[in-house]
Amino acid sequence: MREKKLIHKATDPFGLIISAIIIICWFISLYLLLTWELNYFNTGMYLAILLQTHLYTGLFITAHDAMHSSVSKNRKFNNLTGWITSILFAFNFYDRLLVKHHEHHKFVATEKDPDYHESGKLWLWYWSFIKRYVTLKQLILVTITLQLLRLVFPLENLVIYWVLPSILSTFQLFYFGTYIPHKKGHEHNNKHKSTTLKKNHLWAFVSCYFFGYHYEHHDTPGVPWWRLWKTK
Template sequence: MNSNKALYKHIDPTGTIISILLIFLWFISLYFLLDWNISYTMPLVYIAILWQTHLYTGLFITAHDAMHGSVSKNKTINAFIGWITSLLFAFNFYDRLLKKHHEHHRFVATEEDPDYHESGNLSLWYWEFIKKYVTVKQLILMTLSLQLLRLIFPLENLILFWILPGILSTFQLFYFGTYIPHKGGHDKHKNKHNSGSLKKNHILAFISCYFFGYHYEHHDSPGTPWWRLWQIK
């Protein structure tokens, strides 16, 4: 019996199930929103934009968890979900993100950290962040996809619920997952991870960035998936 429990724990499918559900929720939500007859006087339109932004952020967080091997113990499944969620997030390529993200963990908040900007200036840091992660290949693929999708769905809906939420989520990820935790520097003798952390509030932490505002905790336990990160705060 104990050996069976140990085996089940080793192949615990929870991370994979959560990832698949998030992808499915993003896809179904987007599909219905793209075919929605909208009116700018409807408050639900703006709520839907924020909802899609949050789901977009969830796609990237899932890709991020795959980079730490915490989506699945099966390396093939883990990498596959990482690739899928990366591509759904504006045609990012998983192998490129993987390299840069591990550089971030290795050289956090130093000159060699690709996510860090020593100026601490929000707009300048965000601009440099975007330049490092957005490629010409992505822009071409997004443009081609937009031209194809507009043959099926209204352009207005595509911009509101596909393009805009993707842009907003990049700022959400940057602000709560990079800028706030790493701005201002940290005393290396007292803070070995050069990372700050949000005050304990699990509701706000989830809404803001899937608990990644608990950033010191993430750097201290990078293999902990987003949906368990609140437990080690």
């Protein structure tokens, strides 16, 4: 009953509103940073990189919610949001991500799970994770876009505020949303082969939009990120 109630709430208009806020914040932040004069001795520059990384992660988390139909009960709006946020996240393609993510839920912490690596070793696992999700088409599109954007914005700003945060975000998503929750998947004595963060909502949001509450996500996959803390 509780899960059904949470899923019902997930389909209210707030899903689209929150998704729009993340997309708009990402665009505004990126534009301002691309026009900001670089100063490597300014602490604000490094904080800005972290902020943009967090917003990139927000794009992917929004696409992830769309994969679970948690953005909108209107299928067209839900999938459109998923496509937009996937493309903005370094030209990922929503349909491809959708298949792989549902394989993860269906075969969690097994050899058929595209997000899992049986070695349990951080960097081997991360490399495997990257190889499964980064395609040649993405790299070509990023390269072309970078060359076009450098006609308008300084190349150095583009590398630091557009390219670097997207790379850091992949590690943030991997570390807090895959590695930590599933690194001993075969040893977890529960049906989802997942662990979860201790209850600390502030850290859970900052680290990965509450997806450190990973057992809870697998147990109630229809709950959007911004309500996930309520399942803890």
